[in-house]
Amino acid sequence: MKKKNKTLSILLFLFFAVVVLITMLPLILLLASSFRPGSDLMRFGLNFDIDWTMANLDNYKLLFSGQNNYFNWYKNSLLITVIQVVLALFLSACVGYGFAMYDFRFKNLAFACVLVVMMIPTEVIILPLYRLIIGMGIMDNMWGIMLPYIVAPMLIFFFRQYLSGISKEFLDAARVDGCTEYGIFFRIMLPLMKPSFAAMGIYQGMSSWNNFLWPMIVMRTQSKITLPVGLQSLMSPYGNNYDILIAGSCFAIIPILILFVCFQSYFIEGMTAGGVKG
Amino acid sequence: MEKKSVFRRFLYSQKVAPYVFILPFILTFLIFFAYPIVSTVVMSFQKVAGENTTFVGLKNYKTLMNPVFYKSMKNSIFYMLVSCAIMIPIPMVLATMLNSRHMRAKGFFRSMMFVPALTSVVVAGVVFRLMFGELEGSFMNQVLAFFGGDPVIWLRKPLTVWIALFILCLWRWTGVNMMYYLSGLQQISGDLYESANIDGASSVQQFRYITLPLLKPTTVYVLTISIFGGLAMFTESYLLFNGNKSPNNVGTTIVGYLYRMGMEQNNLGIGSAIGVLLLVIVMIINVIQLALNGTFKKGE
Numbered sequence: 001m002k003k004k005n006k007t008l009s010i011l012l013f014l015f016f017a018v019v020v021l022i023t024m025l026p027l028i029l030l031l032a033s034s035f036r037p038g039s040d041l042m043r044f045g046l047n048f049d050i051d052w053t054m055a056n057l058d059n060y061k062l063l064f065s066g067q068n069n070y071f072n073w074y075k076n077s078l079l080i081t082v083i084q085v086v087l088a089l090f091l092s093a094c095v096g097y098g099f100a101m102y103d104f105r106f107k108n109l110a111f112a113c114v115l116v117v118m119m120i121p122t123e124v125i126i127l128p129l130y131r132l133i134i135g136m137g138i139m140d141n142m143w144g145i146m147l148p149y150i151v152a153p154m155l156i157f158f159f160r161q162y163l164s165g166i167s168k169e170f171l172d173a174a175r176v177d178g179c180t181e182y183g184i185f186f187r188i189m190l191p192l193m194k195p196s197f198a199a200m201g202i203y204q205g206m207s208s209w210n211n212f213l214w215p216m217i218v219m220r221t222q223s224k225i226t227l228p229v230g231l232q233s234l235m236s237p238y239g240n241n242y243d244i245l246i247a248g249s250c251f252a253i254i255p256i257l258i259l260f261v262c263f264q265s266y267f268i269e270g271m272t273a274g275g276v277k278g
Numbered sequence: 279m280e281k282k283s284v285f286r287r288f289l290y291s292q293k294v295a296p297y298v299f300i301l302p303f304i305l306t307f308l309i310f311f312a313y314p315i316v317s318t319v320v321m322s323f324q325k326v327a328g329e330n331t332t333f334v335g336l337k338n339y340k341t342l343m344n345p346v347f348y349k350s351m352k353n354s355i356f357y358m359l360v361s362c363a364i365m366i367p368i369p370m371v372l373a374t375m376l377n378s379r380h381m382r383a384k385g386f387f388r389s390m391m392f393v394p395a396l397t398s399v400v401v402a403g404v405v406f407r408l409m410f411g412e413l414e415g416s417f418m419n420q421v422l423a424f425f426g427g428d429p430v431i432w433l434r435k436p437l438t439v440w441i442a443l444f445i446l447c448l449w450r451w452t453g454v455n456m457m458y459y460l461s462g463l464q465q466i467s468g469d470l471y472e473s474a475n476i477d478g479a480s481s482v483q484q485f486r487y488i489t490l491p492l493l494k495p496t497t498v499y500v501l502t503i504s505i506f507g508g509l510a511m512f513t514e515s516y517l518l519f520n521g522n523k524s525p526n527n528v529g530t531t532i533v534g535y536l537y538r539m540g541m542e543q544n545n546l547g548i549g550s551a552i553g554v555l556l557l558v559i560v561m562i563i564n565v566i567q568l569a570l571n572g573t574f575k576k577g578e
Contacts, residue, residue, distance in 0.1 A: 026406065027394075102292075124557045132309075181290060185299070228400035229400075271392075
């Protein structure tokens with residue numbers, strides 16, 4: 001019996017080793033190719049036939065040379081991600097708190113609206129939204145990217161769930177002590193919600209950083225576009241596009257991988273937050 | 279204590295505070311969701327040229343009765359069905375295997391499987407477009423050559439296009455769905471398996487009669503996100519074909535056609551009609567799902 005278990009262990013381990021290897025293959029391929037000239041890719045295709053004696057960091061040097069828009073895009077994406085994470089966390093926390101801690105008229109109706117927004121793919125409304133953004137005069141402006149999604153239903157849902165574990169008597173005690181309704185939120189609740197901010201910050205951060213379709217529609221000026229849109233624009237094989245594309249793609253995921261290694265559990269919690277709880 | 283103004287007292291009262299808290303949502307909901315929905319329905323009956331709109335009745339919808347739209351509809355639905363069919367059983371089985379008590383280094387494998395989900399769809403699209411390139415040296419063609427096959431122009435023919443799209447989907451989402459299943463599995467009490475062992479149930483029987491039924495809530499959730507994600511798929515195809523222009527529309531989806539009409543050809547009327555149809559499909563699926571969940575809901 002014991003021996004059988006051991007073989008099973010080894011078989012499972014080997015199976016997953018192969019699965020993980022296949023899973024990592026595209027990324028390894030990308031990383032390895034970032035050390036060879038982009039013209040090789042155009043001529044021979046993306047593959048592992050790399051002459052390692054010729055491998056160099058030229059592509060990365062090109063990224064940092066300032067001769068292209070790469071770092072502008074990086075900066076734009078970083079700025080938008082940071083602002084959107086901060087605002088979406090704060091505003092959604094307010095809303096989630098309102099739903100979790102109070103009873104008020106139309107509460108169920110309002111919460112049903114949250115669920116409806118979660119259920120309908122945002123692609124359905126990109127055209128009217130595009131027209132609205134033009135009408136508001138925020139086309140080609142980072143607020144045009146952020147404003148429509150500044151309150152995230154997913155986050156509201158999560159914060160409400162998180163706060164539903166906290167007793168309402170706690171609030172009454174604070175009220176008796178003379179705390180205002182907003183004082184309770186800022187001084188007592190926000191600090192209590194900190195652990196959930198980490199996971200939700202990562203959820204929002206990943207979706208802002210990787211967002212593609214909407215930023216592509218909103219931004220028009222080449223220096224103002226975000227990183228994913230910029231990388232996509234390099235996909236046509238002209239000039240040194242591929243040099244920047246491959247090294248730039250690597251450089252776009254490396255920071256996230258480092259963060260992932262450090263804050264793994266928050267990443268997994270954040271990115272699977274929609275899952276059924278209990 | 280200084281006397282508070284009437285307004286301040288109003289704003290700080292326990293009755294008004296909740297509305298202040300949910301105000302950000304109400305505002306964005308009305309401006310950036312409700313209004314666009316209404317306006318897309320209205321536009322779908324209009325010819326829109328800049329600021330000028332004229333009512334054209336059902337003309338936009340009639341225009342949609344064309345082979346390209348049918349094809350994009352068929353593509354989206356096919357993508358949705360197949361992605362549901364692969365993105366549920368594969369992650370479920372992998373999660374069950376990973377959760378086995380004979381498994382070593384669980385944490386490591388779990389994290390590695392999750393890595394693709396961290397890459398943006400654009401980076402994934404770049405790698406896959408190049409891997410499935412038409413050159414003889416493109417990675418997938420080398421793989422074919424290794425098994426004695428001839429190089430293929432992957433992104434030209436429907437069959438190979440679908441293979442590329444589903445491998446991309448599988449690559450990016452297996453880790454995430456597996457994570458849902460792992461957390462579902464961890465909520466199943468180990469006692470159940472122990473008593474099943476004592477009763478002499480085989481592992482296959484245990485999977486069939488304990489794991490599978492108890493994972494149902496997870497499966498319902500994964501199914502939901504796969505349905506909506508599948509129906510709204512566009513970016514993957516856009517990146518694989520480097521634009522909204524697959525040969526002979528092999529990779530054109532509903533949203534792709536919406537984008538083509540609305541954004542590329544600036545025909546907001548027809549684009550909106552497509553949006554409305556997609557909305558109707560999504561609503562129908564939601565209603566079906568609510569009805570099913572209502573009927574089979576276990577007592578809570």
